[in-house]
Amino acid sequence: MKNFLIPTTLKDDTICAVKSAISQAKSSGCEIILMMVSDAPDTFSSSGYLREMRTGLTASQETVLDTCRYIIDHTPNCKIKVHNQYGLSSPIFKRIIDVFSVKLMILTHSYKQETKRIHQYVVQLAANQKCPILHLSLEQYKDDFNKALYIENASGNMHVKDVQQFLSANFSFEIVSQTASFEDNYENFAPHLSEAISKYDIDLLVETRKGEKIKFKKKKTENLNDKLGLPVLSLYEEMA
Known part of the structure; x- marks a missing residue:
């Protein structure tokens, strides 16, 4: 359960x-x-x-x-x-x-x-x-996720094989493509991301995260959900 x-x-x-x-x-x-x-x-x-x-x-x-x-x-x-x-x-x-x-x-x-x-x-x-x-995401509910795009954190130390091993043990989808983090250069990455999502029929993004200091911002920043319109599975690096 x-x-x-x-x-x-x-x-x-x-x-x-x-x-x-x-x-x-x-x-x-x-x-x-x-x-x-x-x-x-x-x-x-x-x-x-x-x-x-x-x-x-x-x-x-x-x-x-x-x-x-x-x-x-x-x-x-x-x-x-x-x-x-x-x-x-x-x-x-x-x-x-x-x-x-x-x-x-x-x-x-x-x-x-x-x-x-x-x-x-x-x-x-x-x-x-x-x-x-x-x-x-804001998109209509989907019954299940099958294929994932792994967004590799430049400051992280997780290899895609380690992430896939964790996913295989806990979820039913697999990583079929990966890309470097594009937070500071999304406009240039966008065409390649759209092509990969369409080519591999990707329905989920996977990222890793680290703990951060709590900060309250008046203006909300766009996240991966907003930019690509796909659900995002976020894994704490020590877990994966």
Whole structure:
């Protein structure tokens, strides 16, 4: 059984994230944890703390949650759980991953676009955890991924064979092409990337990452999802 963690504000693409988790479980069963994070109430009163924690869901959020539960109810050997987290830090995040035995974290496009500081903090904390992260794209949901393009990190020390070995042990897709990192020269790389994606029928990008210092930026920078419109599997280098 594989366990998946999906940070969410219950936007529509949470449904796609749940379907992706089920697909990655490969009929072996799974538990999906929908994590809803809020700031810890700023009060010393117990009654005040409990009062501020009682935040109901909107009608649209209820609909998304009901849909996710319906999908799980009709999927054998799968369970779903809603985890409400008030306040977050790196040790707490790591503890959540350990307690739920999370094998893959899934981040939706809408979650990464959230403007509240707590949600931006979740995304950055997630990147510093050793758990693999699947960044979903804006494209329509795809049942499964088969062929991947490996984006080699110039500052990393992971060989493509090591990455493929990790993928073979944990996922069902393979690397069919690779390229050097193009973050500072995307315009020149773009035609070659488009050609490779079309030629090899690539439906997933694979990258490695290292831990970084938490920084809050007023302007969001484009990531691989935005540039190429494909899902991205991000592997922490020590994992791969």
